Amino acid sequence: MIAAIARLGALVIAGLEDMGRLALFAGRVGVAVVMPPPRVRAFLDEVYKLGVLSLVIIGVSGFAVGMVLGLQGYNTLVRFGATNSLGAVVGLSLIRELGPVLTALLATGRAGSATAAEIGTMVATEQLDGLRMMAVDPVHLVVMPRAVAMVVVMPLLTALFIVLGLAGGWVVGVPLMGVDAGAYMASLESAVDFRDDVLGCGLKAVVFGVLVGLIATFRGYTSEPTSAGVSTATTTTVVVASVSILICDYFITALWGV
Amino acid sequence: MGQSSGRDLAVGCFVLLGLAAIAYLSVTIGGLGSNGPTGLRLVAHFDEIGGLKPRAAVVISGVKVGQVESITLGEDYRARVVLNVDPSLALPVDSTASIMTAGVLGDRYVSLQLGGETEILKDGDAIDFTESAVVLERVLGKIVHNVGGGDDGDSSSGNGKQDESSKEGGE
Numbered sequence: 001m002i003a004a005i006a007r008l009g010a011l012v013i014a015g016l017e018d019m020g021r022l023a024l025f026a027g028r029v030g031v032a033v034v035m036p037p038p039r040v041r042a043f044l045d046e047v048y049k050l051g052v053l054s055l056v057i058i059g060v061s062g063f064a065v066g067m068v069l070g071l072q073g074y075n076t077l078v079r080f081g082a083t084n085s086l087g088a089v090v091g092l093s094l095i096r097e098l099g100p101v102l103t104a105l106l107a108t109g110r111a112g113s114a115t116a117a118e119i120g121t122m123v124a125t126e127q128l129d130g131l132r133m134m135a136v137d138p139v140h141l142v143v144m145p146r147a148v149a150m151v152v153v154m155p156l157l158t159a160l161f162i163v164l165g166l167a168g169g170w171v172v173g174v175p176l177m178g179v180d181a182g183a184y185m186a187s188l189e190s191a192v193d194f195r196d197d198v199l200g201c202g203l204k205a206v207v208f209g210v211l212v213g214l215i216a217t218f219r220g221y222t223s224e225p226t227s228a229g230v231s232t233a234t235t236t237t238v239v240v241a242s243v244s245i246l247i248c249d250y251f252i253t254a255l256w257g258v
Numbered sequence: 259m260g261q262s263s264g265r266d267l268a269v270g271c272f273v274l275l276g277l278a279a280i281a282y283l284s285v286t287i288g289g290l291g292s293n294g295p296t297g298l299r300l301v302a303h304f305d306e307i308g309g310l311k312p313r314a315a316v317v318i319s320g321v322k323v324g325q326v327e328s329i330t331l332g333e334d335y336r337a338r339v340v341l342n343v344d345p346s347l348a349l350p351v352d353s354t355a356s357i358m359t360a361g362v363l364g365d366r367y368v369s370l371q372l373g374g375e376t377e378i379l380k381d382g383d384a385i386d387f388t389e390s391a392v393v394l395e396r397v398l399g400k401i402v403h404n405v406g407g408g409d410d411g412d413s414s415s416g417n418g419k420q421d422e423s424s425k426e427g428g429e
Contacts, residue, residue: 044265048268048272051269052269156275156280157276159283160276162283163279166287189286189289193288193313194284194289197288198283198287198288198290
């Protein structure tokens with residue numbers, strides 16, 4: 001009995017220590033952002049890997065989600081004879097919730113896991129030790145560009161996801177279901193407000209970018225220098241980042257009403 | 259170098275595409291800066307706003323000319339609604355502000371009906387003539403009350419009894 005309580009205590013302490021280390025790590029990354037040199041080359045390469053290479057999955061997923069929203073929304077609205085509000089249903093769902101959250105989850109799976117595995121392999125093959133030998137701070141050269149790239153890329157990917165989602169909803173609603181094209185766009189434009197909806201969506205995207213960027217690099221950076229360690233780092237990145245995204249999403253929505 | 263510049267091009271295109279998407283969402287969909295010119299603030303007091311919300315549209319003849327800026331409870335415990343409309347409008351001082359509903363269950367908005375005075379409303383002026391929102395429950399309540407009152411009137415006047423008595427007399 002006492003042993004069980006002690007084990008629980010050890011788990012809590014380990015969790016708290018982990019969060020403390022993540023906070024310290026975030027501080028180091030924050031300092032590295034403002035320290036010269038700016039590492040533009042590494043940053044651009046990361047934008048390419050995290051952003052450009054995620055375009056296909058983000059685009060296809062966004063379009064598919066928009067189509068499903070259009071179909072489900074139409075089937076519900078048609079009972080009330082309110083199919084002219086289809087644009088508002090699709091737009092608000094995408095902008096307020098589904099766009100930022102699904103983009104962040106997809107980016108976690110596509111880019112976050114790759115980042116963690118890459119840095120974890122660098123740890124396992126002692127490349128980061130090599131950098132330290134040459135008096136190059138690995139947080140500055142390896143971690144910082146990846147974390148910053150994730151923060152920059154996330155709002156861009158989210159916006160593309162939403163625009164393609166709106167297009168998907170339009171394709172199902174207007175040509176397939178026969179909703180008036182003008183009514184779709186008009187209800188969309190009148191329902192979505194810049195300050196309440198679009199800015200809130202941007203806030204979510206940036207917060208999720210910070211979360212995924214930090215968690216992925218932190219897990220990779222602190223992984224055990226073994227192949228099992230790399231795989232654990234990749235798995236925990238996806239699990240921890242996904243759960244934190246969903247929990248943060250609730251709190252952002254509850255606190256700022258977006 | 260060739261591969262690197264190809265990557266840079268892809269990154270540039272990606273960023274441009276993303277920014278275009280953000281701009282589209284903000285300006286076209288979000289309506290940033292598309293509310294038309296505003297700046298003429300008018301105050302209107304209503305007994306009942308019935309679900310009117312800030313940022314609701316202000317229209318003249320159905321054309322949007324501004325939006326509701328704020329709704330507060332005034333000192334006289336009536337709703338104080340501040341409208342922000344296009345300053346180029348010359349609205350007569352005896353114009354009327356009414357709270358309307360788009361459709362049966364649609365959004366509330368404020369409709370302005372122009373008056374006939376030559377003097378026009380200036381920034382910060384109050385609209386004296388207002389028409390409150392129609393609340394469905396109250397209308398239903400009135401109908402029920404009127405129907406009930408009508409029955410009372412019938413029985414007191416005794417029309418039915420007179421008819422019966424005349425019939426009896428005829429027999």
